[in-house]
Amino acid sequence: MQPFSHLRNFINKDRVFDFLVPEKSINIDTSHNVLLYVEGLTVSFDGFKALNDLNLYINDGELRCLIGANGAGKTTLMDVITGKTRPNSGTAYFGQTHNLLTKTEAEIANLGIGRKFQKPTVFENHTVFENLELALRMNKAILTSIFYRMNSEHLDRIAEILDLVNLKQHARQMAGALSHGQKQWLEIAMLLVSEPRLLLVDEPVAGMTPQETEHTAELLTSLAGEHTVVVVEHDMAFVRSIAKKVTVLHQGSVLAEGNMDDIQNNPNVIEVYLGESH
Amino acid sequence: MANAINSSFLSMNNTTREGMLSSRGGNVFLALLVVVTLLASVGNQLFPAGSALHVDTYTITLLGKYLSFALLAMAVDIIWGYCGILSLGHGAFFALGGYAMGMYLMRQIGDRGVYGNPDLPDFMVFLNWSELPWFWQGFDFFPFAMLMVLLIPGILAFIFSWLAFRSRVTGVYFSIITQALTYALMLAFFRNEMGFGGNNGLTDFKDILGFDLQSDTTRICLLLITAACLGVIYLLSQFILSSKFGRVIEAIRDSESRVRFVGFKTENYKVWLFVYSALIAAIAGALYVPQVGIINPGEFAPLNSIEVVVWVAVGGRGLLYGAVLGALLVNFAKTHFTGILPEAWLFALGALFVGVTIFLPRGIVGLLSSRNKSMEDKP
């Protein structure tokens, strides 16, 4: 009888197919004021431990900087959080209820975790406008996409963001034709129109002029509070200009955490960063 | 101010990229389709044989065959050109649609077969089968058969692509698996025990919905129906692909992982696009069979499927009418070449594969559009 009940379910007029269900408002439980819990995370590639029992807690509304040498595990951590890499062990929760390790990239993105990649990745064969259209926060089911018509609310939103990142005059241009810095901006713009709860920003200022860097710093600090922002950056001046709290990664685990001055005076950090050259 | 921005965005939305070209080319294509099929029908019906304007029935059938191939090419273009998924097994969906139609036509023969058995098709009598297998039941009912034309290939495409895309089988791997799919089906259909006529397939059809398949009027009707299907499916596909759905699909082609990080479930998009494309292929197969009068396991041959890809490549992928153009050109060439120099056709086809991929990656339409562009740039 099992198949018949399935069939009856299927035929049932009241049934709403998954792809027709409007996106539920996602409830993220941050009652302990922590948005992201990462505990005991270990990722190894062929015996090399990119992450080694890493623990990290990001508070809701915080702006956190992650620093560390190449290979310290910053990008791998972002990969795990966004669902690109599955860890060997450990847990990662978004709020208290959403287990990130069981979700796909798309589900994680729809939960409200946005990411800007280290190497700017935009849709090069789409126009700047279309890139933003794709990134818009909205129902991303198939039928919605087929019958979607741009409404004025969305248009305004895109126009506003384009203004913010100075790409308005390039709106019709193919994204592939943009300069490296402009692509960075476009990706940030894509991140903004998707209105994520948590922004993971990987090396945002690489390839930017000092003015643009400053602009980015302003942008990121203004986002904090309403959004939660995690920035990975090598540019220490930039980190200093935005950071309230800094986490130092070393060989896949947290070496030190605290404000910029504490970090700079931390003997462990000094040893790791300067030890070899002295 | 806000209004100005809005209107500029809206107008921009319609004229992006090949927007202009595709709408202009698409209109030309639709107009040509209507004109050619109407002229051919009129030429066949109104002008007596021997008149300079007479179009003989052979040409009508040939045209109908080309148009069903064009539909098949469009199916391949939709997933390859737009989504970058190279299917080397679309012939399987084409053939399955064709077989479903063939089964209906087989049942229509009734007792007019060689053995005169009113209940069983000839090949089953030949195999000493005593009754109709369960999977042949209902195929004498036209609407049911048409439902099966869509349902069987659709379900196969769904299961197959869902399995493949869910586990993120992409690129060349996917191509090879699709080829294996059609190869396996070919082996299966060659078996007599499968109950689809084995080696000989289904043939000797008599009539469709009571109309004699050999008569000129039926053939013209089939041609017109094929042309209509091609037109309607073209418009529908154009609508789907120019929607946001289409932009997601193209984004998947260029950078699937990025699309995932933006929050689209790319697997679902790909699965449904694949099913849609398989359905078009199945419809093409169902239109093809009554016009050529036979369907056999040879249609499953991997070479057939891969040939379709070359039609699309020649015409220009990523544009629906490019696929149609390619299918018509290559098949026209094939009909003429094999007539004059049958040996040389495989050489020509092989050379076409190599030449197009190396020298003409965007096909004939791509060549035309880039020329257009450079002309636009100059003044």
Added chain:
Amino acid sequence: MCAQHIYKSEFMYTVLFKLKKLAVFFLLTLFVAISSRAQTSDIQTAETSDSLTFEQLVAQMPSAKLNDLSEIINALELLSDDRSLVLFEFMLEGKLYFIEADNAVITLNEELNGGEAYVATNVIDLSIIARINDDEIKKIRVNNKLRIQLRKAIAKFTLFSKNPERRKTAVENLMSNLTLDNIALLQEATASEKNTAIKNKIELALNIAALQSKNIDEQKLAIKALDGELHPEVRGALNAIIEKDSDGNYLTQDKQLIQLAEAALKKIDSKLEFYGFLERLFFGLSLGSVLLLAAIGLSITFGVMGVINMAHGELLMLGAYTTYMIQTLMPNYIGVSVLIAIPAAFIVCALVGIAIERGIIQFLKGRPLETLLATFGLSLILQQTVRSIFSPLNRQVSTPDWMAGALQINPGLSLTYNRLYIIIFSLMVFVALLLVMKKTSLGLYVRAVSQNRDMAKAVGIKSDWVDAMTFGLGSGIAGVAGVALSQLTNVGPNLGQSYIIDSFMVVVFGGVGNLWGTLVAAFSLGVFGKFLEPLTGTVLAQIFVLIFIVLFIQKRPRGLFPQKGRSAE
């Protein structure tokens, strides 16, 4: 998966085998002719003066009555002329005739025009008569009594022959016909036999005879003596012992004998089952080795370079045609020609491969789907070229003598040499390739380029050159595989097409870029397919294997042995 082709080839074997039997027969007659001439002088000294010669005796046959024939046979037996054996055998089969015109006695070898005429051999001088009409000849009649006499004569003649091989076959023939007379003959032979192998065989035959006797004690002894013996006659005799009548009662009363027989049968059956398993395993491994040979070149070009070469199958075909060409160039040295074909096919295919790489593939770098299409087009061109040059028909590549026949391990298990050699050969190719990849500088460069092209370029490796060489290597190995295939299947323009999907499946299943993976995948798919075959039939087995791989890729998209690491993405 490619069981179909193997199937075809098996059919070919049987045809070949029949042809070979015919050839062996002619050679035998020829041999007899020569040796009989050489021996005549010795024999004559041994004869008494009043006895008649072979020629004289044969000359009497056309006019002899049945009783006279019996005497002639007796006399012929005494002569121990090898020609008598041929005469006896043909007479027994009813193929001994004489020409009415000159009373020459002949044997009929082959029917022409459905029995209107025959190819015949003169019994005396062994000359071949190309055509003789049905109405020109008359049969030398035989009755049952004569047949019995003939059988005995043949048995005796061969059992005491000087040639050990012939004695061995004689014992084997007698085993299926253990009449009292034959048993007596065998007992006689066992006394004089010096060759232990043959002596054991006679012993076996006598034991079987004991088993077939109705003497319970003898039967019991025989069962013990025949412990673990797999000869089919033993099984037949044991089954006869435990036979039941229509009411389900045993025919034999002795319970102990029945128990013994049943235990012995059980043992034999389990042994046979085991050997059956081994044989299937062997078939599976041989299919696997074919897959390995076909796929391993691909594993280099696809796995290491990431280049899809749909013309890979056609390179196999070219290798097979190279073998064919070399055989036609040196028709008298078939055995050597195959060995020469191996390097020749490697060179031919490697050159073609390098040409493909330089001419097509290098322009399509980083566009795998386009590469696939272009090389597919190339495969069409290659096929059509071969079809135009050699005709679309299949070509016969002959198997050298050292690859013919089978290694008879015991009556339950025999391994054909060609399959055995191909398994060994495929492993040799594999090891050679492994050494090239691990130990030579080419291998080092190839691995470097495959891992990081830009870095390899930066340290001064000419990546273009490496690409061409890698592709040449993969293609050359395909050619070598073609040589092996030519020994198993028909050589035709479509040879390669049927292997390309299978080869890809093997590479994908094993994990791209992993030679060991390819090895394991090829053998496991081969064995899997062969064990599936008896359950489902060839075609379904092939389909099931395909489905299995598709499902397998669901679970492990990167194959059995995936390349790990961050760069794998």
